[in-house]
Amino acid sequence: MNRHQLVEQIFKKKSFLCVGLDTDLRKIPPHLLNDPDPIFAFNKQIIDATEPFAVAYKPNIAFYEALGPRGWASLQRTIEYIPKHCFTIADAKRGDIGNTSSLYAQAFFDEKSSGLNFDSVTVAPYMGRDSVTPFLEFADKWVILLALTSNEGGADFQLSTDQSGEYLFEKVLRVSQTWAHANRLMYVVGATQTQWLAQVRRIVPDAFLLVPGVGAQGGSLAEVAKHGLNADAGLLVNASRSIIYASNEPDFAEAARHEARLMQAEMAVCLAQLRR
Amino acid sequence: MNRHQLVEQIFKKKSFLCVGLDTDLRKIPPHLLNDPDPIFAFNKQIIDATEPFAVAYKPNIAFYEALGPRGWASLQRTIEYIPKHCFTIADAKRGDIGNTSSLYAQAFFDEKSSGLNFDSVTVAPYMGRDSVTPFLEFADKWVILLALTSNEGGADFQLSTDQSGEYLFEKVLRVSQTWAHANRLMYVVGATQTQWLAQVRRIVPDAFLLVPGVGAQGGSLAEVAKHGLNADAGLLVNASRSIIYASNEPDFAEAARHEARLMQAEMAVCLAQLRR
Numbered sequence: 001m002n003r004h005q006l007v008e009q010i011f012k013k014k015s016f017l018c019v020g021l022d023t024d025l026r027k028i029p030p031h032l033l034n035d036p037d038p039i040f041a042f043n044k045q046i047i048d049a050t051e052p053f054a055v056a057y058k059p060n061i062a063f064y065e066a067l068g069p070r071g072w073a074s075l076q077r078t079i080e081y082i083p084k085h086c087f088t089i090a091d092a093k094r095g096d097i098g099n100t101s102s103l104y105a106q107a108f109f110d111e112k113s114s115g116l117n118f119d120s121v122t123v124a125p126y127m128g129r130d131s132v133t134p135f136l137e138f139a140d141k142w143v144i145l146l147a148l149t150s151n152e153g154g155a156d157f158q159l160s161t162d163q164s165g166e167y168l169f170e171k172v173l174r175v176s177q178t179w180a181h182a183n184r185l186m187y188v189v190g191a192t193q194t195q196w197l198a199q200v201r202r203i204v205p206d207a208f209l210l211v212p213g214v215g216a217q218g219g220s221l222a223e224v225a226k227h228g229l230n231a232d233a234g235l236l237v238n239a240s241r242s243i244i245y246a247s248n249e250p251d252f253a254e255a256a257r258h259e260a261r262l263m264q265a266e267m268a269v270c271l272a273q274l275r276r
Numbered sequence: 277m278n279r280h281q282l283v284e285q286i287f288k289k290k291s292f293l294c295v296g297l298d299t300d301l302r303k304i305p306p307h308l309l310n311d312p313d314p315i316f317a318f319n320k321q322i323i324d325a326t327e328p329f330a331v332a333y334k335p336n337i338a339f340y341e342a343l344g345p346r347g348w349a350s351l352q353r354t355i356e357y358i359p360k361h362c363f364t365i366a367d368a369k370r371g372d373i374g375n376t377s378s379l380y381a382q383a384f385f386d387e388k389s390s391g392l393n394f395d396s397v398t399v400a401p402y403m404g405r406d407s408v409t410p411f412l413e414f415a416d417k418w419v420i421l422l423a424l425t426s427n428e429g430g431a432d433f434q435l436s437t438d439q440s441g442e443y444l445f446e447k448v449l450r451v452s453q454t455w456a457h458a459n460r461l462m463y464v465v466g467a468t469q470t471q472w473l474a475q476v477r478r479i480v481p482d483a484f485l486l487v488p489g490v491g492a493q494g495g496s497l498a499e500v501a502k503h504g505l506n507a508d509a510g511l512l513v514n515a516s517r518s519i520i521y522a523s524n525e526p527d528f529a530e531a532a533r534h535e536a537r538l539m540q541a542e543m544a545v546c547l548a549q550l551r552r
Contacts, residue, residue: 022376060376062370062376062379062380063376063379065380066382066386067389067390068348068352068383068389068390068391068392069345069348069352069391071390072344072345072348073345076344093371093372093400095400096367096369097425097426097427098429100298100336100338101338103338103339103341103342104338104341104342106342107342107344113342113343114342114347115344115345116344124369124400124402124403125402126400126401126402126422126425126434127369127400127422127425128427128430128431128432128433129428129432130427130428130429132429146402146403149373149403151374151406151407152404152405152406153374153404153405153406153408155404156401156405156451157402157404157444157447157451158402160436160438160447161439162437162438162439163437163441168436168444171436172433175433
């Protein structure tokens with residue numbers, strides 16, 4: 001999916017909601033455990049229920065990988081099921097030397113090889129340029145680079161300052177713009193760090209930001225929108241647990257739909273204030 | 277495998293060689309492609325041939341992941357096949373927020389969940405402490421943290437200096453020692469960076485270093501040993517392509533054995549110079 005198509009979906013659905021498919025066998029409603037593929041059975045109902053209100057879906061790959069080959073099979077079924085007008089994110093946080101990053105790109109982008117055909121993958125920046133650029137050799141596929149993460153340990157290195165006073169996450173934002181255009185490169189910026197969001201926006205005015213940490217992790221959607229929106233929206237705000245685990249009963253999909261609809265309604269108000 | 281057992285193997289085999297199982301369908305001898313699982317068929321013969329000279333095996337996970345579920349099945353068979361006295365490394369370069377890193381730990385360490393039972397996993401440090409420590413909750417399992425990598429882009433951020441002049445990779449080494457003991461935490465230090473190896477050793481005198489980049493990537497074993505060895509050896513030197521692709525003919529395993537034996541012989545000389 002290219003940027004034009006993504007922006008079109010956002011303004012059509014009046015939503016920049018991304019639903020995180022962090023699907024955990026220990027947390028899904030127990031009645032689903034009798035299904036031959038409980039993970040996919042859960043995801044399918046979540047997707048059906050939330051699709052009118054969401055523009056993107058983000059499976060965190062760890063949840064599938066932890067189950068070995070059967071987890072990868074559930075992931076394949078899930079990605080195949082997501083409607084093509086939704087943007088898909090492999091939240092994998094990969095990154096390796098060049099020829100190996102090419103294989104990770106193949107894993108998430110090349111359906112013939114791996115059975116997966118995501119629109120984008122999250123990548124850790126520690127190994128630098130040649131760990132990132134191989135992902136961009138696939139047409140219309142995106143890299144979403146970790147910049148400032150929402151976890152406590154995010155401060156350990158990302159807030160290191162260099163001799164000019166620049167934070168490491170700022171350097172990642174600045175330098176990576178020389179690797180790819182904002183039509184192919186997004187950034188992860190945690191919503192628990194809203195004090196930094198305006199600063200991120202100054203460094204990358206055009207880029208899309210993937211913002212996790214709204215909902216269960218405690219970030220505020222209004223604050224994120226205030227500091228993060230640009231003319232193309234430029235935001236994908238992710239909510240995982242607050243939507244997919246809104247209920248643990250047979251009505252879980254309806255409860256998820258309700259939560260997604262609430263977030264979409266708040267997003268519609270934010271988008272209406274944009275001049276386009 | 278604990279540190280005592282690893283050190284014992286190194287001095288018993290007079291080797292600190294790690295064989296990288298970067299097994300690529302496009303590079304293995306063509307006659308293997310008729311096998312129901314060509315990747316495992318190749319790995320099995322490489323392991324049989326090199327095991328007398330190697331103390332560790334390191335599959336780079338990208339090579340398996342690129343093939344989807346069947347790649348994970350090949351990886352499971354490979355790990356199950358490696359003799360238990362060899363140290364196994366999942367070169368996965370993972371790392372995510374705490375509860376998600378726990379799932380990656382499950383993926384590589386918890387055989388009941390994923391079918392994999394590695395001794396260690398490589399982890400990227402960008403997300404900090406709570407992205408690393410969940411891996412240490414499994415007894416006798418190791419984290420191998422990226423410090424200074426052998427690729428060109430390694431310099432992009434790893435050689436950023438802070439206000440006191442400390443490089444980012446030095447900060448990673450220094451700070452991470454407060455997270456775990458050297459009996460559970462190793463570091464990746466690229467062999468193409470031998471000028472830095474002595475400096476790394478000053479910061480982490482006791483830790484094991486996993487050194488890739490010897491062989492095909494051009495690093496020198498003698499230089500690595502000179503700057504990197506400590507009283508427990510403290511080194512695992514990895515070679516991938518120079519061993520596993522030494523020949524593309526039906527004699528590939530014999531050729532791999534020959535290359536591994538040459539490296540082991542050089543390592544035996546280095547180890548004999550240690551006072552123990």
